[in-house]
Structure formats: structure tokens, C-alpha cells
Amino acid sequence: MRVILHVDLNNFYASVEMKLDPSLKGKFVGVCGSIENRHGIILAKSENAKKMGVKTGMVIKDALKLCPELVLVEAKHDKYISYSNLVRDIYRKYTDKIEPFGIDECWLDVTNSVKMFGSGEEIAEQIRQTVKNELGLTVSIGVSFNKVFAKLGSDYKKPDAITVISNDNYKNLVWNMGVENLLFVGRSTKQKLEKLNIKTIGNLAITDSDFISKKFGKWGETLQTYAKGEENSEVLLDEEHSEIKSVGNSITSYRDLVTLDDVKIVLTILSESVSARVNDYKIGKPDTLTLFVRDSELVSITRQVKLDYPSCLAEDYEKTAYQLFIKNVKGKFSIRSLGVSVSGFNKGDEQISFDSLNYDKKSKLNDAVSDIKHKYGNESLLKGIVLKDKKFMKEDPKTEHVVHPDGHL
Ligand SMILES: [Mg+2]
Known part of the structure; x- marks a missing residue:
């Protein structure tokens, strides 16, 4: 759910x-x-x-x-826009699926953040408090299993309040509300519905669907899905609203990384997650990779290098990041965090090199791996090296530890 x-x-x-x-x-x-x-x-x-x-x-x-x-x-x-952006920066700690609805409202899909930050209600509470403490603004938040019910929840009680609309309580809570509370039900639709004695959202939900589509057509069917709690549209990715300049992830590992094998494991995980996101966003191939390393004394370095050729492939990121690491971290080390990001997206033509001739073949393999992970979970297909320490895979780095594209990585 x-x-x-x-x-x-x-x-x-x-x-x-x-x-x-x-x-x-x-x-x-x-x-x-x-x-x-x-x-x-x-x-x-x-x-x-x-x-x-x-x-x-x-x-x-x-x-x-x-x-x-x-x-x-x-x-x-201009001030409202900058405050609106500050608030969205707070949301970005929890998800990159943030869909604005006007300057002062957003939907957030936090499905994949629950493991890390607690239930939807707990995340809502954290957001409510953070926005209040850091920015001095109050929010009302609806928590639910779809966008329409979440919106109803944020309207239900305000200001400075949280309302959870769950599978268990929506019939009591939502179905007793006037039909005009439903998203996109304007005054004229309300009047038409009320003439047919459809006064509450519950009335609309249980009215014969053939009757509704005869009276209101496709639009009526859509509204009825909303009333039934069956609306299931995606919350759009934050990045879809702005140009992406870089895509990166970082991991603070549960123990310090002390061997090159440790480093390789984490770079493998990071590279695969970054590659998956680059492919998801369909923004072309990046030509630059940045490696971020922070040791247990909290000293950090950031190093950037051009990829041999523009690439969306995890193995290219992994290889480049590892080379950068070896070149820049000498002697004994104890690493707390690693990050990989790519930038310089190029949708246009690119030079053909010997390596890039192999690209199509590798690219297909890369896609197949992503598909399997998508279907069966991130742990279904791990490179041998990662299996050496599976604890690194406790969290799916694609959806967690997400560094915002405009971030510092
Ligand atoms: Mg408002």
C-alpha cells in the first residue's frame, strides 16, 4: 500500500x-x-x-x-517563492517524489521512506515540527494511500494538524463529507450531483456506476473512482519540474570501510543506484563523475573526472569511481561515507570510441538487471562482491539516501 x-x-x-x-x-x-x-x-x-x-x-x-x-x-x-523552496528542501529529506500543487501545497510519496523514518503519520509529524521550528510556518498534512484522500486529509483539520485517512477509517471520515470537498468538484458539479440526491462522497461512491457514467460521462466515472478511494495516479518526481543537473547518491555505512573490498562493495551499490535513476529520468548520458569521500575523522574530499565516454552504465561509474578512490586515498584508511554523482548530461551526438562500440551490448544487460531488480527487489540480483557483506544492502539506495540533484554532492 x-x-x-x-x-x-x-x-x-x-x-x-x-x-x-x-x-x-x-x-x-x-x-x-x-x-x-x-x-x-x-x-x-x-x-x-x-x-x-x-x-x-x-x-x-x-x-x-x-x-x-x-x-x-x-x-x-519573490519572498513566497523562496519560502516555498525552503519548505520543499525539507520535504526532499524524505523523498524525491514531490509534486507541487500551487505554491503552498505538495504531494509527497513517502512509501519507500517508511523503513527509514517511520510510518506516514510519523513522517508527517516530523515534517510538521521541522517546518515550524526551522521556518516558523505551520502546515496541515493529510496522510493516506492515494493523492485525493491525502488532499482531503490536509483540508480536514487545519491549521497545524495531521489527519490520517486509512483503509479502516475512510468510510467514517470521508464518506460523510459533502461531495463538494472532493478534488475538482466545483459548484456546478456539486449542484448537478445534489439534484440527483448525491450529497456526500459516500453517496457518490455507492451510486450505480452505469447511472453515473450515463449522467456525467467519463468525468463522472473519474469522480466516482476518487470517492471510492481507488484513485491511483503517481506523485510526480520533483525533478520532472526542473532541469536535472546531476544525479547522485551517498551512503553512510553502518561500519567504517577499511579495505578496498569494502570500498568496492559500496561503490557497486552506489553506481547501480545512480545508473538506475539516470535511466529512470531519461535525461541522456552524463560525461562527468564526482566521488565524495568522508573519513571517520569527518575529513572529506570531493574529486571529479570525465568519464571515458558519456555513459548510463553502472559498471562505468563503478570503474571510474574506484580509480578515483585509489588515486586519491593513499595508505591506511577508515571511511565513514561515500558518494557518487554524475553530471554533464548530453542528449546530442557523441564521439564514437572503441569502448562506446560495446555500449549497446552492455546497455541491454544493464537494462535487464534493472528490470529484474524492479520486479523482484534489489536483493534479487547482486554482484558477487556485494554478497560479501549483505548488510550494506539493508536499504535500497535508489530510493533512500537520495541526494537531490541540485545538492552538494
Ligand atoms: Mg494553503
Whole structure:
């Protein structure tokens, strides 16, 4: 079962304004396009202004009638964008599957992070606290098994709250809600549904599906899947929204690496995981590899080298990273962390070299290995060297220890 979070920053614009100017705290705050313009509208409001009846989209003078103490501030979009990015940096500690929905909401697929960080609810709690402590902003989070229910959860209780919608409680929780709470049910769909006596999400879920598709067509069928909890679209990868400059992973091993065989094992795991991600992202072949080494005294080095030819292959990364290691780490060593990243993606033509002639053949083998791992798990096919110490494989490096492409590696 997937674990999906929907995180919603509460009263985002107004909260950022209060961060930038703490004297606004406790006051009734209305954010608007331009204060000069008396016909301007309210873009966002603080929690207490909301309680006074101030609504987004309201003309300023109407808002002032409802809430005479309203303090108007001009929207600072560049600041909202930078706060939004800071919040996403926090999400990236848990997953690279982050799909923004506007500037203040994101879906996160944390299915593969549960082993490392705890249940969906625990991850939500960590995110709630971190965003609050580090940025002084509150979030409401829905935890569920699909995007639509996660979104319902973040709306259910706010601000500064977490709601879990599980297989056990969704009929009690979701099915009693008005149908208008469902994602993409606007006012007119709501009216049409209500005319047919479909008032709650539960009503929609249990209505005869032929009836729904006759009345609403394909769109109705889609909405009914939402109501039934059968929506199953993927949370998009964060990287799909921005150009990827590098792909890398690092591992802090459970014990120090003291032999070249130890190093080879970890570089094998890292190279395979980086190669798998490069192939997943379909962003062409990188021509540069970077090796990161940190020893048990926490001294670190970073070394970069051009690959012999642009490549998506794990074995090329492994070979290059190992050569870099041997060249740069002399004598006795005790290594705490290793990282491998690749960059310089080139989608265009490349020079043909002797080695690259073999590329197609190797590439097919590489794909076959990825497919088997995808189907049967990461442990199904390990290179002999890795079997020397299987503890290194406790976690799947493709989905954990993920270093964000724009990261420092
Ligand atoms: Mg919000």
C-alpha cells in the first residue's frame, strides 16, 4: 500500500508576511496586490482575519468593512517563492517524489521512506515540527494511500494538524463529507450531483456506476473512482519540474570501510543506484563523475573526472569511481561515507570510441538487471562482491539516501 502525504502551508502569504515583519503578529493581516488601489482585492489573509469573514478575492473596501482593524500589506511574490523552496528542501529529506500543487501545497510519496523514518503519520509529524521550528510556518498534512484522500486529509483539520485517512477509517471520515470537498468538484458539479440526491462522497461512491457514467460521462466515472478511494495516479518526481543537473547518491555505512573490498562493495551499490535513476529520468548520458569521500575523522574530499565516454552504465561509474578512490586515498584508511554523482548530461551526438562500440551490448544487460531488480527487489540480483557483506544492502539506495540533484554532492 502506498503512503502519500499532502502538505498544505496554512495561510501561506500572511504567515510569510508575519515572519518578515514580526510586528504583524497577532494583528489582522490582509495581503493584497496593491494597497494604493482601493479597488484591489485580498489575495490572502491571516487566520484571525478569516474568522472575521475576510475572504480571498474580496474587494479591499469590503474587507475593511468586515474587519476595520485589518492591516494591509503588499504581496511579495519573490519572498513566497523562496519560502516555498525552503519548505520543499525539507520535504526532499524524505523523498524525491514531490509534486507541487500551487505554491503552498505538495504531494509527497513517502512509501519507500517508511523503513527509514517511520510510518506516514510519523513522517508527517516530523515534517510538521521541522517546518515550524526551522521556518516558523505551520502546515496541515493529510496522510493516506492515494493523492485525493491525502488532499482531503490536509483540508480536514487545519491549521497545524495531521489527519490520517486509512483503509479502516475512510468510510467514517470521508464518506460523510459533502461531495463538494472532493478534488475538482466545483459548484456546478456539486449542484448537478445534489439534484440527483448525491450529497456526500459516500453517496457518490455507492451510486450505480452505469447511472453515473450515463449522467456525467467519463468525468463522472473519474469522480466516482476518487470517492471510492481507488484513485491511483503517481506523485510526480520533483525533478520532472526542473532541469536535472546531476544525479547522485551517498551512503553512510553502518561500519567504517577499511579495505578496498569494502570500498568496492559500496561503490557497486552506489553506481547501480545512480545508473538506475539516470535511466529512470531519461535525461541522456552524463560525461562527468564526482566521488565524495568522508573519513571517520569527518575529513572529506570531493574529486571529479570525465568519464571515458558519456555513459548510463553502472559498471562505468563503478570503474571510474574506484580509480578515483585509489588515486586519491593513499595508505591506511577508515571511511565513514561515500558518494557518487554524475553530471554533464548530453542528449546530442557523441564521439564514437572503441569502448562506446560495446555500449549497446552492455546497455541491454544493464537494462535487464534493472528490470529484474524492479520486479523482484534489489536483493534479487547482486554482484558477487556485494554478497560479501549483505548488510550494506539493508536499504535500497535508489530510493533512500537520495541526494537531490541540485545538492552538494
Ligand atoms: Mg494553503
